[in-house]
Amino acid sequence: TGLKEFIEKTLENLDTHNIRDLSRKGKAIRKKIVSTPFSDLLKLSIISAYHELERRLEIKNPYVAVRSSATAEDLPGASFAGQQDTYLNIRGENELLKAVKQCFASLFTDRAISYREDKGFDHFKVSLSVGVQKMGRSDLGSAGVAFTIDPDTGFDKVVVINGSYGLGEYIVQGKVIPDEFTVFKPTRGIIEKKLGYKKIKLVRGKKGNKEVRVPEKDFHRFCLTDEQVQILTEYAMRIEKHYKQPMDIEWVLDGETKKIYIVQARPETVHSVSNKNVLREYVLKEKGKLLLTGTAIGSKIGAGKVRVLMSAKQIHKFQRGDVLVTDMTDPDWEPIMKIASAIITNKGGRTSHAAIVSRELGVPCVIGTGKATDVLKTGQSVTVDCSKGKGRVYEGILKYVIKHRDITKLPRTKTKVFVNIGEPEKAFSVARLPVDGVGLAREEFIITSHVGYHPLYLIKTGQQEKYVQALATGIGKIAAAFYPRPVIVRLSDFKTDEYANLKGGKEFEPKEDNPMIGWRGASRYYDESFAAAFELECKALKVVRERMGLKNVIVMVPFCRTPEEGKRVLEKMKEFGLDRKKGWKFYVMAEIPSNVILAKEFAKIFDGFSIGSNDLTQLILGIDRNSEKLIKLFDERNEAVKKAISELISTAHKYRRKVGICGQAPSDYPDFCKFLVKEGIDSISVNPDVAIKTILLVHKFERGFRK
Incomplete structure (x- = not known):
């Protein structure tokens, strides 16, 4: 031819x-x-x-x-x-x-x-x-994609499923934001469900495919049932096992037969070819004015001058290193996508064309911003940050660094090194660190960012399920990321002024002169005016353990003033379904002098201690840690604080209880880290950015003491 x-x-x-x-x-x-x-x-x-x-x-x-x-x-x-x-x-x-x-x-x-x-x-x-x-009738059902790996972080213990009503083309084109389901492979538990935005669908017409509106009753429903998600997960895992590598799979739910069909499978090639032993981390070093947020694709940072293009016919105007800003992309945009320093779109979900291509190209991309083409102007300098789990666009060119770490050469330590984490979105990435687990998972970030409302307000307005679901999803994501390593989840520890700042919170919170030592932590959980809200927390934890199958979660009680208070909280948790007989373990924060003085009594009630060095220091020294006048006196290395820590470790070990510490001091002050290792602390929990530095520090001190 x-x-x-x-x-x-x-x-x-x-x-x-x-x-x-x-x-x-x-x-x-x-x-x-x-x-x-x-x-x-x-x-x-x-x-x-x-x-x-x-x-x-x-x-x-x-x-x-x-x-x-x-x-x-x-x-x-x-x-x-x-x-x-x-x-x-x-x-x-x-x-x-x-x-x-x-x-x-x-x-x-x-x-x-x-x-x-x-x-x-x-x-x-x-x-x-x-x-x-044979053409499956997804126009009468739904269609989508299943990855046997998290497509943005490479975390390989989940199956991530996207789906929408009708033919799958609209997902790729970014015309709909699909529903998303994240399933944890070891337990088959659905750890996250995100409802998409799918008001239109593509269906078979008499003269080719046509667009129709989705019936209103289906707007707020998921396109797959939990049972169908489980079936699809099993199919995906079998395909992955057969090919012996992560897979990117297209599926169809036939609306006539109600059966799920796999129509295409191909290797996932972004993360499967990357070096798992080298951690590459992008870190923003400056702050800037936040212009836009959206869904982050990948975990890189890019910066450059904005080029707003509304049609692929304009791509000849694009210069290498520009930031592409458009409504959404299709294959016609691909020649300039590879020379962009970053990509920002109004529309699209995690499996839209822009997401798929930018992921493969390794270009940072923020999708689904809703208004990028209105807010940003051609010639404007911006920084696109996908390093923190959520996509953010800042004004100006901000400095950033790229850290490379080879994790194969790290030594093992007797003292366990844990990480502190609050943002579930970062969990899959942070879990790649060679740490022993999570020493402090904070509920406050989940409540503030993913709920935003006071729990009692949600109960009053009949929306309590929203609180349970958001909390369970956030905790579940962190627990799954580190499974089977232990994850210590601290119960909510907002102070009254912080609770009042949540939407609908002011009517439920008293005004206190000193919220730091006011109605917080354990004292809230058994109080009749807050117990209903605490029950929602317990329900969320039950979902994580029983429905998601994540039995690596340890519950930690903060700011527990007396052993009697500890007993009351444990009784309340038992009443709400968290019972030791079902395998639950309960730790207590050691952050009040009474926790040290009565360590023996607390050890009889709780399974372990975690030292909150910030509160313990301010309460032993009588210092408001937020006071600029007293900042020079605030020091965890003070002899009184060290003596208290030493005594706590000794008493806890006498009663066979674990003791850890969660705070910045061990990574900020090597001499303090050395003191903790010498005293025989069981674990040190630090922020992810200093985890490797802490492992090396702990190993150095352990080796020194052996000599």
């Missing part, structure tokens, strides 16, 4: 950085492939197979899906394998033959050509077959 020679000649002297040249040549090749007739033998084979499908289905001219299946075995880490075209609701011989040709032509999209040229791969070494399947 002369096709190969035509393609070779067309691609001679191609400059992939010249977007117009690339676009013109790519278009010419695709047009030539589609216009070149099939051989009689191939044409007859395709038509015969279609008639065989007719006979099997007992349907005249059945609707089919025509899918590309590319192989690139000799191209290591070829991220774009599997990104060729698919054609849905194809019917009849002529339509089928045309769709098959278009699939072959999609080997030469601008993006595919550019990728192979840049990597030095032979265009004729990539093979492509076309699969023809």
Whole structure:
């Protein structure tokens, strides 16, 4: 047919950085492939197979899906394998033959050509077959994607499922934000469910596919039941086991048969080819004015000048290093996406085109901002930060650093090193650190960021389930990330002024002169005016353990003034379903002098202690730690504080109770860390950014004491 020679000649002297040249040549090749007739033998084979499908289905001219299946075995880490075209609701011989040709032509999209040229791969070494399947009725059901790995962090203990009503194309195009389900593989527990925004869907029409509105009753419903999510998870895990690598899987829920079908599976190539032993962390070193937020894709930071483009016809205006700002992307945008320093879109979810491509390219991307093209102006300098779990766009070019850490060379320590964590969004990334668990998981961040309302206000307005669900999801995500390592979850420790600042909180909170030593921690949980709110916390913890199957959670009671108070809190928890007989363990914060003085009595009630060095220091020394006048006197290394810590460790060990510390002091002051190791503390919990430094420090001191 002369096709190969035509393609070779067309691609001679191609400059992939010249977007117009690339676009013109790519278009010419695709047009030539589609216009070149099939051989009689191939044409007859395709038509015969279609008639065989007719006979099997007992349907005249059945609707089919025509899918590309590319192989690139000799191209290591070829991220774009599997990104060729698919054609849905194809019917009849002529339509089928045309769709098959278009699939072959999609080997030469601008993006595919550019990728192979840049990597030095032979265009004729990539093979492509076309699969023809009976068309599943997802227009009457739903469709989506399942990853057997978290696509943004590479965390491999979850299956992440996206789905929406109708054909899956609208998810990729970013026209709908799909529902998202995160399932923990070891227990099969659904640890997170996010309701998408899916008011429209693509369905089969008489003349091709058409857009229709989703019935209002379905807006606020998930497109899959929990049972269907579990079935899909099992399928995904079996496929991953078969291929022995993380997979990216397309699925369909047929609205007629109510069955789930797997229609395509390909290797996940972003994280599966990355070096698991080297941690790369992007850290913002400056603060700036926050302009926009959205969903973060990846965990990098990028900065540059904004280029607002509303159509792919404008891509010739784009310069290398610009920040692409647009409504949403499709394959026509790909030539400039790879030269962008960052990408920001108004629309789209985690499996939209912009998300998929930026993830593969390693370009930081914030999607679904809703208003990027209105807020940002061409020429404006911005920094795009995806390093903290949520996507943020700041004004100006802010300084950032990239830290590389080889975790294979780290020593093991007898003293356990834990991390403190509050943001569930960061858990999957932080869990890659070679730490022994979580020494302090704070509920306050989850309540502030994911609920925002006072729990008693939600009870009053009948929305208490919202509180339980948000808390369970946040705790569950952290517990799953570190499983089976222990995760110590501190019960809510807001002070009265902080509770009052939550929406609807003022009517439920007294005004106190000194909230720091006021109605907080344990004293709230058994108080009749707060017990109903505490019950919601206990319900959330029950969901984490019993429904999600995460038995690595240890509950910690903060600010417990007396052993009698400790007993009352434990009785209340038992009443609300958290019973030691069911395997629960309970720790107490040691942050009040009475916790040290009466350590023996507390050891008889609780399973372990965690020293809160900040509160313990201020209460032993009688210092308001927020006072600028007294800041120089506030020091955890004061002899009185060290003596108290030493006494607590000694008493706790006498009664076979574990003792840890959660605070910045061990990482800020090496001499304080040395003191803790010498005293035989069981664990030191620090912020993630200093975890590796602390491991090395602890190892150095342990080795010194052995000598």
